[in-house]
Amino acid sequence: MIDRHNSDLVLIVDDVPDNLSVLHDALDEFGYTVLVATNGEQALQRAAQALPDIILLDALMPGLDGFEVARRLKADPATSTIPIVFMTGLTETEHVLSAFQAGGIDYVTKPIRPMEVLARIAAHVQGARERRQARNALDAFGHATLSVRAADGRVLWQTPLARQMLLAHEVGDGQQLGEAVLDWLQAQAVVHATGGRPQALTLARHGKRLTVALHEASAASGGASGGEDEWLLVMSEASDESTIEALGLAFRLTAREAEVLYWVVQGKTNRDIGEILGTSPRTVHKHLEHVFEKLGVETRTAAAGLAMARVRQLAATR
Incomplete structure (x- = not known):
């Protein structure tokens, strides 16, 4: 040693x-x-x-x-x-x-x-x-940072926390970005180039949310190669596990149904939820039908209202 x-x-x-x-x-x-x-x-x-x-x-x-x-x-x-x-x-x-x-x-x-x-x-x-x-x-403040090439998703450098998050959420292997994050990055690079405002990416796995954002101030800054293909990404993690578990217990939902309901409460569409959970909008719709049946409601608004009331109740008892 x-x-x-x-x-x-x-x-x-x-x-x-x-x-x-x-x-x-x-x-x-x-x-x-x-x-x-x-x-x-x-x-x-x-x-x-x-x-x-x-x-x-x-x-x-x-x-x-x-x-x-x-x-x-x-x-x-x-x-x-x-x-x-x-x-x-x-x-x-x-x-x-x-x-x-x-x-x-x-x-x-x-x-x-x-x-x-x-x-x-x-x-x-x-x-x-x-x-x-x-x-x-940066890691100490929860800002996991990495520099990548948009053309191929190659990781040029990363903080220890960034590597840990990439592996834990299975969105990269420490040397290469996974397909979901790379597709998002390439789309946001186009948005940035045309003067638009890049949007963050949110992915969920096992009750934890990974948010990946483009650091606009350092994007296209040149880097060692002097090119405009290198981007600085900042990742952060939050846990929804306890809330999702509580929703599942309160309404007798499966783990995936509870996740779908949670994201409905967050105002996400079926397409959004599908992207977050790594599934299709059609599958999300099927889960949502089961959620409606178990909650005894017919609309997203009603389901969200019941779930929000339950979440507030849980927060008040903590």
Whole structure:
């Protein structure tokens, strides 16, 4: 188990033992916790397991070279925000450009000068820490945030809470948005482009509501790629579980009938409810017929009135 309480963690990736030794000793002396990897595959594995604060990455290694390692790290949301400083003996423009295009934030040339490396690490680790703290602060206030590409739903970065919500509501796998959220995002991108006001998406699962909203102030802001296809989404979660359960018990409804009645009270149409619950408007209509029968009413307004009265009664007794 790595103790990171009082120090930043640096992963050094180099296939030359002498380089590893020099850097390890210098970093250790200045109080960093150091991990090493001697090839690309090992680097990917250790980065995913330890999530270092920064990676020093040799550009040219046998097998999986540093450029490919960087591309894979940046493609994985779990490691995409880790700063990568390339170490290379190649100073030609094409190699420097390759380093930045692969996701590097900086580079140092060999032979390595430890004091230069230490200065660059300190600057980049501080910046990464500030960005991480900002994202964690969003989570602390319940605002799960992620950046995605509208074209294909690729998750570019996400806060820990955002990843948790995506998985819990089954609307993404942490790397890709699910179809329902992606369809919504692409539609709202069109609305935004034509000067309209984007609408939030609400989905329900097991008595919990997930609301996904487009952060208009940061939409189309460019991001790392400079394109207008990257969007900042903010997700929040609320629980209706206790109210839905109470409605089910009060009127002897099935779990799905209670959910349908709950959303009728919220003023949602059958189409809206179908989208929220992941079913068709026709199925919602069938459930609603059963609800009317059990409540002894004939209209949505009457059903909503009975349900609202019950909800107020429950609130008064809490």
